[in-house]
Amino acid sequence: MDKTVKNVMEGKLTSSGLKIGVVCARFNAFFVEKLLEGAVDAFVRHGGNADDLAVAWVPGSYELPFVCSKMAKSGKYDAIMCLGVVIQGATTHAAQINGQVSKAIAQIGLESGIPVLYGLVTTENIDQAIERSGTKAGNRGADVMMAAVEMANLNRDCL
DSSP: OOOOOSOOOOOOSOOTTOOEEEEEESTTHHHHHHHHHHHHHHHHHTTOOGGGEEEEEESSGGGHHHHHHHHHHHTOOSEEEEEEEEEOOSSSHHHHHHHHHHHHHHHHHHHHSSOEEEEEEEESSHHHHHHHBTSTTOBHHHHHHHHHHHHHHHHHHTO
16 A cells, blocks of 8 residues: 655745745844845845845844734735844843744734744854854754745645
8 A cells, every 4th residue: 555645735945936024133133134144145046036025123032023923914925034143141031032032923923824934043152143143053044034935835835
């Protein structure tokens, strides 16, 4: 008996024709700018036009969900992603931010029917932030953009 699945749905990794909203936190902007560069590069390398990206800057990571929600409600975008960097300090502030933002981002996607992707880099120190912003550990912005492209195509073409 053949046990292979015949109806497999996957999003394509081509960004041609997609419109993506990107919300960036200005806090730790040095790192976030590198994440955004990686995201734009990934979008263009996979056939997209940089003019099809809309980038909004907010003061910090806690403010990301507000603008993600506005973008989702606008109906202008195939997917929305957020980029921010939260570095652990001496208090539990980072854990509070990360928990609240991740829950809100997930809820916006579920309520809007538009993929909303979590692109926060959450680290214990500056060295880890450097690694995840385009050096030896890759660029989290590029990774999240590719997930946004795949999810946008899956949502548009298959679901």
